[in-house]
Amino acid sequence: MPSILVLNGPNLNLLGTRQPEVYGSVTLEMVEQSCAAHGKTLGYEVECLQSNHEGVMIDAIHAAKGRHQGIVLNAGAYTHTSIALMDALISVEVPAVEVHLSNIHAREPFRHSSFIAKAALGQICGFGAQGYLLALDALAAHLKEAGKA
Template identity: 50%
Template sequence: MRKIYVLNGPNLNLLGQREPEIYGHITLDQIREWCEADAAELGLEVVFRQSNFEGEIIQWIHEARTQADGIVINPAGYTFTSIAILDALKTFDKPKIELHISNVHQREEIYHKSLVSRTATAVMAGFGAFGYRLALRAMKEWTQ
């Protein structure tokens, strides 16, 4: 069974509470439930994690090098600031999807320059929480 790491960065634990006009009302726990159900349907195993700490996310990426067949990552604020996460992702030579709930290109200019995009296989933005479900379907195709 193909294993996909779904990694979530800072403040995503507050989904459903934080800026619902941008991120919606769905919680990260609900997204996890969707991902687990969809993964079972698709014949995938999902490892779903969230951290507010950059180093922990980097450790998970390092772990994924030997444990995962793909990574879906919503680095949140680290998208635009973390060369360390970029460097860690560069060491993962399988499919990587950078995911954003909002369409970052419709937002303030500070959100327009992703460091992570430099190594991502694909970038998804603006699909809302449903983007996670789409990303798993893409991973199913890419990891067969």
């Protein structure tokens, strides 16, 4: 079965307890379970990984080439700082969708800029945990259209 990597960055392991007024009360485990179930309905196995370490995330992106058909990426704060994650996405040529639980464009000005967006098919933000499912839908539609489904 084709697969999609759902990759989460720093502090997302604290979902459900970290600033619930911003990020909601859904835990990362709940997000991962929802992604796996939704992925199956789309015909994809979903592999989930979370890391607080940029290098681990880069390694996961590199390992996705030839293994996963696409990537859903919530890079957390690395979104706004990591040229290395952007370069990794560009280098592997695996289609990616950027996702954020909060609307980064309605928050502090430093969050308005995304290096990840430069390497992604698109960005989904502000819809809480539902954003991951929207990202899977968008990625599956792109892969079908590209004949890679």
